[in-house]
Amino acid sequence: MSRVWGFIGFVAFYIGDVFQSNLRVAYDVLTRKHLMKPGIIALDVSDMTDRQTVIMSNLMTMTPGTLSLVVSEDRKTLYLHAMYIDGSPEELAKSLQEDYGRRIRNVF
Numbered sequence: 001m002s003r004v005w006g007f008i009g010f011v012a013f014y015i016g017d018v019f020q021s022n023l024r025v026a027y028d029v030l031t032r033k034h035l036m037k038p039g040i041i042a043l044d045v046s047d048m049t050d051r052q053t054v055i056m057s058n059l060m061t062m063t064p065g066t067l068s069l070v071v072s073e074d075r076k077t078l079y080l081h082a083m084y085i086d087g088s089p090e091e092l093a094k095s096l097q098e099d100y101g102r103r104i105r106n107v108f
Contacts, residue, residue, distance in 0.1 A: 003106075003107060006103070006106050006107045007107050009103075010103045010104075010106075010107050013099070013103060014059065017063060017099075018062070018063055018064065021063050021064040021065050021066075022064050024064075024065060024084065025064040025065050025083065028083075035084070036083050036084060037083075037084055037085045037086065038081065038082065038083050038084075038085070039081075039082060039085045039089055040069070040079060040080070040081055040082075040089070041079070041080050041082055041085070041089040041090075041092050041093045041096075042077050042078075042079055042089075042093060043056075043077065043078040043079070043080055043093050043096055043097060043101075044076065044077060044093070044097060045071070045075070045076065045077065045078045045101070046075075046076035046077075047101075047105070048101065048104070048105065050075065051108060052104050052105060052108050053071060053075065053078060055104055055108055056078060056100060056101065056104055057071065057078055059100065059104075060078075060080055060096075060100075065082065065083040065084055066080055066081065066082050066083070067080065067081045068080055069081055080096075
């Protein structure tokens with residue numbers, strides 16, 4: 001039963017993140033200000049199963065402003081393109097790992 005509640009919580013988190021990302025990208029598209037700071041980040045997925053890595057990759061691609069590029073041959077790193085890197089790429093990778101990685105490992 002706790003997995004069901006975990007899944008419901010994950011879906012709510014993801015919908016909120018997609019909504020927020022949509023607003024951020026739409027603002028950049030519709031205004032003259034461009035707040036984009038694009039870059040490539042390396043996300044550590046060494047503690048995830050192949051299934052969890054695929055889920056992470058797909059969710060990143062479906063979230064506006066991020067795009068999954070490739071998983072390293074050793075399956076330990078997922079490379080992403082992000083439109084908005086507000087701090088360092090390492091900080092963003094850590095944030096995604098904590099927000100998404102933890103939830104994905106708990107639910108899937």
